[in-house]
Amino acid sequence: MNISKIVLVQPPIEDFYLTKKRTIPYGLASIAASLIANGFDVEILDCLANHKSKKIKLPKEFFFLKSFYGKKDMSAFSLFHAFRHFGYSYEYVGTKIREKEPFIVGISSLFTAYSNESIKTAITIKKFYPKCKIVLGGHHPTFFPEKVLECDAIDFVLRGEGEISMTDLCEALKNDTDLKQVPGIAFREKDAYFISDSAWIPDLSAIPIPENRLINHGFYQRKNRAATTIVASRGCPMQCSYCSVSASSAHAPFRQRSVGSILDEIKAQAKDVDVGFIDFEDENLCLNKKWFIKLFSKIKSYFKDKNVELRAMNGLYPPAIDEEIVSLMTDCGFKTLNLSLGSTSKTQLAEFNRPDVRKAFDKALDLSQKYGLEAVSYIIAAAPNQTAESSLKDLLYLAQKRTLVGLSIFYPAPGSLDYELCKNNKILPDNFSLMRSSALPLDDTTTRIEAATLLRLSRILNFMKHLMDSEGTLPELKPFYSLKNPETINRKLLSKILLQWFLYDGKIRGIHPNGEIYIHLADIHLTQTFINQIKNIRIQGVKPQINPIAKGNKTCNFICKKA
Missing domain, CATH: 3.20.20.70 (Aldolase class I)
Incomplete structure (x- = not known):
């Protein structure tokens, strides 16, 4: 085992969706820069830097969401449907760590909602390569160090900002010096926990710039x-x-x-x-x-x-x-x-x-x-x-x-x-x-029904704004009618039809890929109030209108007259 070898891990995520432009492992690159400046050999294993995505069973605690996200929806008003594992499998991560043989593995645990994935990553790594020391850092372990250390696979928690404390921990482990001198550290000792205050860096300009070459x-x-x-x-x-x-x-x-x-x-x-x-x-x-x-x-x-x-x-x-x-x-x-x-x-x-x-x-x-x-x-x-x-x-x-x-x-x-x-x-x-x-x-x-309704109404409103930008007007209201082969209709036209129906009767509908038209669970009071109020509103698009008087400001005073 190379006592200078460190692997920093961004774990997989399990959720209904993933926004990859918000998952760049910037914090790990910053910690890596400090470690490299102190002579350590560092890699980043970014489990999310790939297009792997697998539908998985909805966790038991999420079962109540089936009422809101139960069916797939092809429209522009869709929310969520499938619960997925994004990124590498836990077993793949364990295998890669065993191949790399690091002395220390640092795992990012930024968000409490995804702390289970960080814990499971640690457990799998320890199973595949028990020789390594595992450190968890980020927002979640900063606020819940004892809870994190209940997992036997995790050796240390670093609280606060990790650039200096991670380097100090690696130096202490390498040289067998007092771990309690590491800022922001928490670990088990006999039947208790040693937990120090969170570590913050007074002068951010004193740390090296992030090692972005390690990012994919x-x-x-x-x-x-x-x-x-x-x-x-x-x-x-x-x-x-x-x-x-x-x-x-x-x-x-x-x-x-x-x-x-x-x-x-x-x-x-x-x-x-x-x-x-x-x-x-x-x-x-x-x-x-x-x-x-x-x-x-x-x-x-x-x-x-x-x-x-x-x-x-x-x-x-x-x-x-x-x-x-x-x-x-x-x-x-x-x-x-x-x-x-x-x-x-x-x-x-x-x-x-x-x-x-x-x-x-x-x-x-x-x-x-x-x-x-x-x-x-x-x-x-x-x-x-x-x-x-x-x-x-x-x-x-x-x-x-x-x-x-x-x-x-x-x-x-x-x-x-x-x-x-x-x-x-x-x-x-x-x-x-x-x-x-x-x-x-x-x-x-x-209520949760009201929250889900507000989410869908915001999607509907943004689609209306899109229509104002692209077409300058909104479609006429129409009562529900049968569609022939709706699954063959393009998404924008399909969404316009759903909008016509919604503004007529206040029911938010979805269309399954098999052509089934169904009604989403929604609060009818909110949808009707939305319709009654918006009919007297000048709806604006999103695209900027430079000199709107000269170019024509695309707004719509939408009068909801039933067809």
């Missing part, structure tokens, strides 16, 4: 060019109740990297691969305007004539956005403005412990329109004390705005204020795996 860029592509990730800051100074990274949580303080270190990282990535897309995964990318202007002025100069698209998919804080920032973003290659709204309700924003951002949000949308940027606006539904009627008002408000709607079903994130609220009110899901949006985790002031 051939898999993470967008339009046949490399898609990469940058994290320019960590933590968040905001106090939002739903967020586990906020200043109100037990998470790290807000820190920004130096502009020079970020530019060095971008240049290193561009040297190795043909970068065509960069997502900045920061929680608050433009909160510090002076830093933002300095950074993106440099990026603008560096990427001049290189046709690179930039994005901030975590969402931008509307009050931090002004015309100078949007103008610079446009010049740098941003094509979309991702906006963190939360809610349009002042009362709900207060529940979220979030400032009233509504005026700033409207101003940001105006700027996106002026500079020709598309917009995506993120709202949350089904949070504690949040009503379905409030979320429906959010949808109807956004129907009138030139933006795509990004509706997320609330899930309790360990470390957040709302997680503690759910715990105290005894409404937490019984299983860690249910703490994800697709599981409709709460059945409280917004």
